[in-house]
Amino acid sequence: MKRLVIFFLFLAAGAAYGQKVWTLESCIQYARENNLTIRLQALNADLAKLALTREKAAFLPGVQAGATHSYNYGRTVDMYTNEFATDRVRSNNFYIGANITLFNGFNLINSYKKGQLEAEAAVLDAQQTADDISLSIATAYLQVLYSMELVNNARNQLEITNLQVDKNRKMFEAGSVSQGTLLTIEAQAASEESSLISAQNQLEMSYLTLAQMLDLKDLSDFQIAVPDISTIDTASFLLLNPNDVYAFAEKNQPGLLASEYRVQIAERNLSIARAGRYPVLTMNGSLGTGYSGASRRITGYNYNGVDTIGFTSESLTEFVMMPSMSYTYETTPFQDQINDNINKSIGLSLTIPIFSKFNTSIAVRQAKIGIESATINYEQEKLNLQKTIQQAYVDATGAYRKYAATKKQVAALEESFKYMDQRFSVGLATPIDYSDSKNKLATAQSELLQAKYEFIFRTKILDYYLGREIRF
Template identity: 30%
Template sequence: MIKKGLLILLIMAGMLHVSQAQETWSLQKCVDYALENNIQIKQAELDNKTAEVNLFGSRMSSLPNLNANLGYNYSVGRSIDPFTNTIIDQDVTSQNGGINASVPIFNGFQIRNAKKRDEQSLLAANYNLEDTKNTVTLNVVTFYTNILFNRELLEVAQLRLQTTQTQENRVSKQVELGALPQANLLQIRQQLANDELEVIRAENNVELSTLQLKQALQIAADVDFQIEVPELNDPEQGGVLESSQQIYEYALQNQPVIKAAKANTKSAEYGIGVAKSGYYPSISASAGFSTAYSSAAPDQLPAIGAEQVVEQVPIGIVEGTNQVVVTQTTRPAEFRDNTFMNQLDVNQRKFAGISVNIPIFNRFQVKNNVQRAVINHERNEYQLIATKNQLQQTIEQAYLDVKTASKAYSALENSLEAAELSFENAKQRLELGATDAVEYTQIKNDYERVKSDLVRAKYDFIFKSKVLDFYQGKPLNF
């Protein structure tokens, strides 16, 4: 029973392995996998998070600062008593602590402009992330289409090889019967060798294009990988295309690469305002609380809030008389013991204030910062223009490619029909001995070349159409 159970488990594991190995990848699955695992997308996501952090920081910069401090000191010899601020000659331990806060009131609109600058930077990061995803998607579609294209070329090469093998068998029998000369058989066998080489090349192209897609998906080369082959109808001819200018106008409003360039330009514009804030005065308010403890404090501390008592204190006698010279001193009426908490209570200090910082001369640093910000803004404006120009050129080229591919496909369809009739006629004449293998091979090669060219034109038209669909915001699927 145990052996049977193990055998069943092994069979089930093998079936599971086979099912996994035979799993096919659709175009949508390839795109989803790339969007989830692509390194460039992950880097763009990190740029997005950085922009979010920067924006959060600029938004929080208008809030108050709040800080606390603690300190401990030990002095030996002549020092200043922290309690009375008098000079003493003894060992002293002291502790202090406090809390303070400050808030900006006006800083030349720096915070406002920095906030708007970082908002635009975040928008640009979002659009850059979207553009990176679009680029990755388009690359996956390109590699996926290449596999389909090379597979169909492989099928054409295999069918050509089968046709040549069939013809070689017929010619071989006719040569044996003396109906055809030996030269015809040699010519057919040479063509057979060429067709076998073309099959090998086509197989290599399929493997190479599959490897390119694996690399785009960051899948190991030795992983079993099969793509789903969709039903691709022959391209429809005669459809009305929008003009390249219409496609460009749509892309200009919707392509994330343009939106990112616009957001970067706007961010640089607010950056000028941030730099100019250095010309203005800045105003801030502050408040704080502190207290301290000293081992050199007296044993008795004045009670907080106690009434003051005026006393007459003798300080000497007038010379030559019995008259006493006195002075008046004020002292607290009540005292309390010098404990740690009582001393902290007595030494409390509270403060509040407003400060104004007026820039007068700063070695032209603000001027230089403004000039750099202006230059950066101009650079982003030029980048926006360059991005628009590149987009227009790409769309115009894609538009022309689609029109050219459509014409080429139509012409090759007509050429294939004529080449096929010519090939069928040459095949019949070869079997009847009305032509030799050289002429037959030439006609057959012309026919196969037209078939291969038609396959290329078909996929060229499909892919070029997908590129144009991409700029029109249409889904990239088959």
């Protein structure tokens, strides 16, 4: 344990010269801010919110405005003068119109409520992704700590054996022990050196896994902070009940809540599909005006006398006369035409579905299947959650029992090895007995570490489902 503390202090000393040391909290925070999967889920949530805004805006009237500028050639009836025009005629039209849906089988309200559910589900999906990645990072972080302790144990074992190698080499040179004894203990040292290298390789891989989960590009100075987990908290675990954990998780797990929302979304889809059976009532209104180059007005006239246009039926000598006038014209000014040609309209439009080639019926049946599918998915996710919690609890219980038993075993083997080390030092034990005792201790220490970290990992899973912050 003293060597473990020295090793950790050495890491801290290296960090004091500018090297950043990553705590579990900083790792999780960094991932939440930079992980690409989390960022994509956040964008999906933003898209769902925008879609909700669109559904809300569907209640508002649609307003359109427009204008035209055109020239007509050849014989045509001018729409404003209702006269034939044979020359080129310029025309302009201006309009603004609005329409609003008054009733469409409650499609608008159901689409809006569906959009609300989809937006909430998207936010929960993003939160679930962030929580899952946080748990994965905590697992990888824990694996680095476990690998560190394996390296430290392997180094301690090698140091003890190297002391015996030095001692036996001197005794061999003095003729106190045989060459076989020296070779046996040297083989033990070589084996433990190989174990140390394997542990160091595992530590490097654990670091690499954690760094890759954080998407770090520069791994040269990556080091984590080492919390004090020399003792494990068993009191709070013994108070846990897996049924209570599940009851809490069922009401609070973002992914499960999102799945429940999707059942409601499927129900809204059914209401939307049924809306196809109802008539659609819309109201529209418009305001328009225009200008025509064929529109003229009188600007003056001249009296040219009278013209004979006929005679009476009683006498052919009684003629019918009328004044002869000549007029001067000008094109009606643009502003006057715009004011004079204003037209307004307002109306209702009712569309009644009679036969849609079974499209509505098929859509309704599809929506019902969608409800059943979403419900099954929801129930399956609840079942998976319950299994995960039960498995984590059983694994934690087994790890706790193994930890308690192995801890006693390690204590006994440490005393046994001390005794064996003393006997071997004075030649009262064979190298085989010494190696056997030492290997048993190393195996027990490794199993103790494994049980310890397995217990910590499983309890962190339970903490996660209880909504507790993941920390050591």
